[in-house]
Amino acid sequence: MGIKRKNKPKVVAIxxxxxxxxxxxAVNLSKKFDGEVISAxxxxxxxxxxxxxxxxxxEEMQGIPHYxxxxxxxxxxxxxxxxxxxxxxxxxxxxKKEKLPIICGGTGFYITALVDGVILPEVAPDWKLRKSxxxxxxxxxxxxxxxxxxxxAKNIEKENKRRLVRAIEIVTKTKKPVPKVxxxxxxxxxxxxxxxxxxxxxxxxxxxxxxxxxIGMIEEVKKLRDSGVSFKRLEEFGLEYKWIxxxxxxxxxxxxxxxxxxxxxxxxxxxxxxxxxxxxxxNWIKNExxxxxxxxxxxxx
RNA sequence: GCCGCGGUAGCUCAGUGGUAGAGCGCUUCUCUGAAAAAGAAGAGGUCGUCAGUUCAAUUCUGACUCGCGGCA
Numbered sequence: 001m002g003i004k005r006k007n008k009p010k011v012v013a014i015x016x017x018x019x020x021x022x023x024x025x026a027v028n029l030s031k032k033f034d035g036e037v038i039s040a041x042x043x044x045x046x047x048x049x050x051x052x053x054x055x056x057x058x059e060e061m062q063g064i065p066h067y068x069x070x071x072x073x074x075x076x077x078x079x080x081x082x083x084x085x086x087x088x089x090x091x092x093x094x095x096k097k098e099k100l101p102i103i104c105g106g107t108g109f110y111i112t113a114l115v116d117g118v119i120l121p122e123v124a125p126d127w128k129l130r131k132s133x134x135x136x137x138x139x140x141x142x143x144x145x146x147x148x149x150x151x152x153a154k155n156i157e158k159e160n161k162r163r164l165v166r167a168i169e170i171v172t173k174t175k176k177p178v179p180k181v182x183x184x185x186x187x188x189x190x191x192x193x194x195x196x197x198x199x200x201x202x203x204x205x206x207x208x209x210x211x212x213x214x215i216g217m218i219e220e221v222k223k224l225r226d227s228g229v230s231f232k233r234l235e236e237f238g239l240e241y242k243w244i245x246x247x248x249x250x251x252x253x254x255x256x257x258x259x260x261x262x263x264x265x266x267x268x269x270x271x272x273x274x275x276x277x278x279x280x281x282x283n284w285i286k287n288e289x290x291x292x293x294x295x296x297x298x299x300x301x
Numbered sequence: 302g303c304c305g306c307g308g309u310a311g312c313u314c315a316g317u318g319g320u321a322g323a324g325c326g327c328u329u330c331u332c333u334g335a336a337a338a339a340g341a342a343g344a345g346g347u348c349g350u351c352a353g354u355u356c357a358a359u360u361c362u363g364a365c366u367c368g369c370g371g372c373a
Contacts (some may be wrong), residue, residue: 079365157331160340160341162339237338
């Protein structure tokens with residue numbers, strides 16, 4: 001474009017599937033390169049959801065500051081927009097201290113929204129409106145959207161009620177069609193992706209699941225329920241929270257819960273990888289050494 | 302040994318005289334304030350084996366075989 005612009009601040013993004021060792025890598029790189037960690041995990045933002053989300057413990061942080069953990073109540077709904085807003089502010093602070101922001105987490109959408117500066121329509125969720133819209137079937141919602149915003153209707157998934165509802169919500173609130181997705185990244189990012197053979201990852205997942213059960217994962221879900229988080233809400237969190245909630249309600253056996261949970265986590269890990277599959281910017285690394293040398297080069301540029 | 306029930310997709314099972322479906326799993330894909338969410342597409346079967354009836358059998362009949370339950 002020929003516009004002269006200032007250098008964008010450098011940030012690092014560590015991504016990869018669950019159980020791949022992202023948190024450890026983030027801490028170690030932080031120690032080496034004077035960084036601070038911004039978590040990018042849609043479940044670790046919630047308080048009291050520790051074991052099931054694999055949240056890093058204070059000891060494991062080894063004195064490295066971590067942000068975007070424990071910032072929301074599990075009773076309330078968090079969102080990408082909130083994530084983006086808060087995490088951007090934290091990054092500003094870290095940069096002011098002349099430290100390196102290291103974004104690390106398993107929620108691809110969050111990382112993309114933050115690092116690529118995805119501009120989302122400024123329409124907060126209207127839960128009343130959503131609830132009433134959700135009563136209608138997908139076909140009706142689609143027809144409705146078609147009338148309101150034919151362009152958006154053209155490339156939306158006809159069967160996806162959640163998306164249809166959101167699109168209608170945006171149009172009715174702004175009285176304008178749904179804007180095209182725009183990105184405006186304020187950063188210059190280095191993407192480090194951890195890739196592990198699915199077979200090996202599956203073993204790790206099962207091992208970790210057993211470990212979590214041992215240290216009180218069931219108890220954690222029970223406590224959440226006792227503190228007023230509904231079973232419905234717990235089921236919506238997915239994975240650990242969903243399957244254990246179903247077990248606690250006696251809807252399924254313990255054995256079934258663990259089996260289904262195991263395959264669900266493995267599926268989830270595949271989905272996480274799929275998010276980044278087409279992204280050519282990602283440096284897929286095998287170990288910390290590779291990560292270190294890439295980062296060193298990146299910072300010296 | 303006898304009686305009964307069953308053998309259909311990787312698993313659990315529907316189903317029909319004109320060569321088959323579901324759920325789950327598996328593979329692939331989408332992603333505009335719920336993203337561990339929400340949604341889409343696809344690949345899998347010589348319907349236990351052999352024979353009979355029939356224009357036609359996975360479906361009816363018989364034998365065999367394997368599994369489960371009961372009686373001896």
